[in-house]
Amino acid sequence: MPVFPLSCAVQHYAWGKMGSNSEVARLLASSDPQARISEDKPYAELWMGSHPRGDAKILDNRISQKTLGQWISENQDCLGSKVKDTFNGKLPFLFKVLSVETALSIQAHPNKELAEKLHLQAPQHYPDANHKPEMAIALTSFQGLCGFRPVEEIVTFLTKVPELRFLIGDNATAQLKGSTSSDSQVAASALQSCFSHLMKSEKNVVVEQLSLLVKRISQQAAAGNNMEDICGELLLQLHQQYPGDIGCFAIYFLNLLTLKPGEAMFLEANVPHAYLKGDCVECMACSDNTVRAGLTPKFIDVPTLCEMLSYIPSKDRLFLPTRSQEDPYLSVYDPPVPDFTVMKMEVPGSITEYKVLAVDSASILLVVQGRVTASSPTAQTPIPLQRGGVLFIGANESVSLKLTVPEDLLLFRACCLL
16 A cells, blocks of 8 residues: 555744744644644644654554554665665655744755765764755745855945954955956855854854944834845844844845745755745755754854855856646756655646656655545545645555545645656
């Protein structure tokens, strides 16, 4: 029976949206009538996969294994032959829904080579030897920082924000200004020098300069002046969440993206990023390796971060899906890594039955909107799914979805297309 419904783990991290403000909580409440949502508790992440810290439970009492991880380890062929061999009999991705109320740390994920090194040196901070590319697709308006801004933009902020210039120092500032007409190698090295100077500033100096900047923005805003040219509102918001944190200044170095529903960003190894606010589906390689540098109470590893980052400025950080040739309702987000691909299906309510594309990979399907009954040649009885429902589909299984109400369907599916 390689098609079965799952009950997925919820993580209550402090940065999550509270109670039923959270899309994670709403999906949970809709899929499980027994679920009680606590309005004073953050519902940050829904984990759909076999990660040991949040292994999904199988909702089919005819299956002896209790969790997806157990089932896969005893039925590795369900992964698909290529996936099974490439990823040593394990599901290579973790699929999530995130509901973000306060900013997540400024971070980057190491590539495989660095991950192996960090894991050997400091396993307490870097728990595995894998890389962690990830992709976020917005469900609601979703704000994040991602990758370095074009150098000209950073130079403009250095002119308009004397507090930032003070922390970076005149030499590094002059070096960056002088690099705008140079080749990319010179610009990258000037950018690394500036960012490293900022991140390595003394804590008391950071606190002092940040309070000067906050005071200046607050006074200007109170006088009715628009401070958007130096991201005034965002700076005040981050400072309120993480007072005195060096990460507040990072907004002047990193691109600020606001994704509309369906828009995505892909975060390859060594790209600095921070999620700020909103709801998204996220898919990532199975790893917990994160190098942090600000907007966090967790372990901070500034030297490693400054050393590893990709200092390539880029304006265009949107990751675009491709429309499927075979299926008019399907968009495919296929990043340049082997570990995962995400599919989005938007099916109009006027369609009575929708066939899910069979792929040579295990996959996990999430219903965000609509109601269906899923059937497959191997499932003995049809499986009812509604908003928040999650279905595991073994490799090469053909699944057909009958719409039980004439309302549009929105589905996301994670798989591994080698």
